[in-house]
Amino acid sequence: MSANFSQKALSTTAGYIDALGKIVENITNIKSVGYKKGETTFIETLNGEAQKHTTRDFSQGMLRRTGDALDIALEGNGFFEVELPDGQTGYTRAGQFKLSSEGELVTSDGYRVLPQTEQDPKVFEEAKDGTINVKVNTPKFLIPADAAPEILQDGTVNTTNQETGEKRKIGKISVVAFNNPNGLESIGKGYYLQTKTSGLAQEIKTGPDTSTKVKQGYLEYGNVDLATEFMNLSQMKNILSAHFKVLKTLDKIYENVNFTISRAV
Amino acid sequence: MTNTNPYGQTINGMLKKIKMLEAISKNILNINSIGYKREIPESLSFKSVLEKEAALRDNSQGQLKRTGNTFDIAIEGNAHFLTETKDGLIPSRSGRFHLNENGDLVTIEGDKVVIVEKTDKRINLALESEIKINERGEIIINNEKYGRLAIEVLDNKPVKVHQGFIEGSNINIMTEMASMSILYRSIEASEKALGMEASVDRDLIEKYGRNV
Numbered sequence: 001m002s003a004n005f006s007q008k009a010l011s012t013t014a015g016y017i018d019a020l021g022k023i024v025e026n027i028t029n030i031k032s033v034g035y036k037k038g039e040t041t042f043i044e045t046l047n048g049e050a051q052k053h054t055t056r057d058f059s060q061g062m063l064r065r066t067g068d069a070l071d072i073a074l075e076g077n078g079f080f081e082v083e084l085p086d087g088q089t090g091y092t093r094a095g096q097f098k099l100s101s102e103g104e105l106v107t108s109d110g111y112r113v114l115p116q117t118e119q120d121p122k123v124f125e126e127a128k129d130g131t132i133n134v135k136v137n138t139p140k141f142l143i144p145a146d147a148a149p150e151i152l153q154d155g156t157v158n159t160t161n162q163e164t165g166e167k168r169k170i171g172k173i174s175v176v177a178f179n180n181p182n183g184l185e186s187i188g189k190g191y192y193l194q195t196k197t198s199g200l201a202q203e204i205k206t207g208p209d210t211s212t213k214v215k216q217g218y219l220e221y222g223n224v225d226l227a228t229e230f231m232n233l234s235q236m237k238n239i240l241s242a243h244f245k246v247l248k249t250l251d252k253i254y255e256n257v258n259f260t261i262s263r264a265v
Numbered sequence: 266m267t268n269t270n271p272y273g274q275t276i277n278g279m280l281k282k283i284k285m286l287e288a289i290s291k292n293i294l295n296i297n298s299i300g301y302k303r304e305i306p307e308s309l310s311f312k313s314v315l316e317k318e319a320a321l322r323d324n325s326q327g328q329l330k331r332t333g334n335t336f337d338i339a340i341e342g343n344a345h346f347l348t349e350t351k352d353g354l355i356p357s358r359s360g361r362f363h364l365n366e367n368g369d370l371v372t373i374e375g376d377k378v379v380i381v382e383k384t385d386k387r388i389n390l391a392l393e394s395e396i397k398i399n400e401r402g403e404i405i406i407n408n409e410k411y412g413r414l415a416i417e418v419l420d421n422k423p424v425k426v427h428q429g430f431i432e433g434s435n436i437n438i439m440t441e442m443a444s445m446s447i448l449y450r451s452i453e454a455s456e457k458a459l460g461m462e463a464s465v466d467r468d469l470i471e472k473y474g475r476n477v
Contacts, residue, residue, distance in 0.1 A: 005287055012294040041373055042298040043359050048291040050298045053373045055363065059334065076394060179368040179391040199366035204392060211394035239296055242438060246290045249449050253283070260456040 006250045008049040013243045015042065015052035016236060022054065023233050026224045033108075034094030034190040035061070035222035037229075058181045061093075061223035063215065069149055070097045070105070073220040076212035078175040078204055079192070081114040082107055089114070091176065091201070093220060094190035105141035105157075109189060115141055115171035116155070116203070141171055151216040154207035173214060176201040272462060279455040282448055289445045292436050299373075300327065300358030301434035306444060327435040329427060335396050336362040336370065339432040340416065342424035347415045348376040356417060361431055364391050379415035380404070398428040 019040035029035040037057050042050040063073050072095035074080070079091035096108045105113045143149050147159035147168075155173035160166070178184060183197030194201055206212045288306040295301040303323040329339050338360035340346070345356040355376070362378055365371045368389045370378045388411060390396065397405045402414040418424050 005290065009290060009294055016297075041361050042295070043373060044295045044298045044301045048287075048294070050295045050301075055373070057334065077392070177392060179389070180364050180366050182363055183366060197366050199368070199391075202389075202392065235297075238438075242293050242296065242442065245442065246293050246445070249286070249445060250290070252449065253286075253452060256453060256456050260460045 006247065008047065009243060009246050009250065012042075012050045013240065013247070015040075015050065016240050016243065018052060018054075020233070020236050020240070023229055023236065026222070027226065027229050027233075029222050030224045030226060032094075032190065032222050033096050033219050034092055035224070036093070037222065037224045055182050056184075056186070057223060059223050061220045063218045063220055065217060066219050067217050069151075069216065070099070071095060071217055071219045072097060072151060072173070073215045073218040074175065074212065075215055075220075076210075078177050078206070078212045079181075079201075081174045081176055081201070082191070083112040083114055084191070085111065088193065089201075090187070090191040090193060091178075091184065092191045096219060099143060099145070103142050103145060105143060111191075113141055114174050115157075116174040143170065151214060153213045153215065155214040175204055175206050175212060175214065177204045177212075178202070272459065275455055275459045275462065279452060279459070282452045282455065286445065286448050286452070289441055289448065292434075292441050293438070293445070296434055296436045296438060296441075298359075298434055299361055300432050301436070302327070302358075303434070303436050306448070323435060325435050326432075328433040329430045330433050331430055333429045335428070336364070337429055337431045338362060338398060338414070339427045339430040340424060341427060342418070342422055343420045344416050344418040344424040347379040347417060348372050349379055350376045354379065358432060380412040381415050382410075383412035384410065398426060400425045400427070402426040 019042075022038040022040050026037045029037075036059075039055050039057050041053045041055065043053065045051045060075065063075065072080075074093055074095065079093055080095060082090045082092055084090045090111065092107065094107065097105055097113060098108060100106045100110065100112075107113060141157065143157070143159060146162055148162070149170070150158045150160065150167075151173070152158070155175055157170045157173065158167050159170055161168070178194070178201060179199035180197060181192075183195050183199070184192035185195050185198075186192055204210075204212055206214055285306040288304040292303055292306075303325075305321040305323055307321055324343060326341060329341065338346075340358060340360065345358045346360060347354045348357050357372060357376075359372060361373050362370050363373070365375065365377075368391050370380065370390065372378060388406060390406075390411075393406050395407050396411075398414070399405060402416050404411040404413065414426065416424065416426070
């Protein structure tokens with residue numbers, strides 16, 4: 001009878017405690033570049049408990065002007081492509097880029113930013129003994145230290161030679177989108193990995209006339225609204241105390257039943 | 266004693282009250298669930314308790330909360346969306362949708378939302394930025410109709426669809442807490458009555474059994 005029911009109450013309460021944790025995470029990351037807030041949705045299941053679903057809200061975060069030539073923000077849908085140290089492709093919206101010691105465009109953690117490629121980056125090489133080696137040849141973003149990089153709204157990176165004033169195209173930053181960004185696997189620090197549920201990475205159009213723009217000199221901060229988070233926090237707290245009251249009532253009923261029945265015997 | 270089974274009625278009463286308490290606890294647990302409808306803690310007959318009959322639901326409108334997300338859709342009025350599950354079409358009012366890996370509109374549990382009058386054009390919703398859903402539930406992309414959300418209307422009253430909103434539950438925590446404490450006291454009273462009946466029996470046995 002109600003033994004089963006207090007179990008339901010308990011699991012719902014546990015879900016709410018997790019939701020509180022998510023809110024704390026959101027508030028902590030309010031200034032994190034490229035952070036997307038976590039949301040918890042509760043839905044009634046067939047047996048009456050409230051099941052929690054954690055999703056990420058990929059809506060636009062606030063853009064702040066920094067003036068740094070290598071701070072790049074995305075306005076609209078999409079992710080930058082980066083190469084993780086283990087060779088996998090990661091996706092991020094944190095555009096706080098810098099130059100590596102070799103003059104290559106890397107993220108703040110030193111991961112290479114991948115440019116758009118026209119041809120297949122895989123190169124097949126036949127070795128002397130007849131085996132075929134596959135070499136992945138991704139073009140690099142090499143920016144000379146003396147040239148000022150200029151990034152257009154469609155992601156094209158140009159450099160201007162300080163002496164001659166000559167412009168040279170270096171490459172185009174690759175911007176991709178997913179059918180279901182919620183299915184991406186978060187690996188921390190604002191990096192995501194493609195999964196089965198996210199769908200494949202699709203290249204999207206960027207530029208002044210499209211919905212996605214690459215903005216130089218801006219950073220995208222977390223899309224967290226402090227007022228909403230605090231409102232949710234206090235609401236969750238009150239709901240949790242209501243849940244504790246339910247548990248307490250069930251406990252008291254057990255206590256009374258035991259007391260009455262033990263006295264009657 | 267005139268009544269042969271004095272405990273039966275009291276226990277039945279307690280069972281019913283516990284059933285009511287379950288309904289109230291369910292309401293309190295689901296106070297934040299999207300589209301949840303209040304279960305009415307009604308004192309059901311003992312027979313229906315045994316048969317686990319479906320409880321009565323209060324189908325009044327829940328509060329609409331603004332979220333601003335494109336695929337958060339709330340229904341105003343007595344109607345629901347239809348979702349495709351492995352058990353066939355299932356009605357749902359929890360309108361927090363998103364896209365799955367194939368670009369289909371799905372509910373938070375991953376069930377496909379039924380869209381009727383769909384265009385033949387191949388449009389990937391994930392790559393579109395201007396998606397509007399009007400009050401009739403029609404999805405409009407760049408001023409062109411993409412399709413219409415299948416909505417089952419349950420009465421004659423007008424139904425409106427709101428984009429960027431979610432429907433909260435229609436529960437008032439005040440009422441639920443008050444009825445929970447009243448019910449708790451009432452269960453306590455039943456227990457007292459049970460104890461009293463038991464002690465009456467015990468006294469009778471002790472008093473008249475002594476002479477035998």
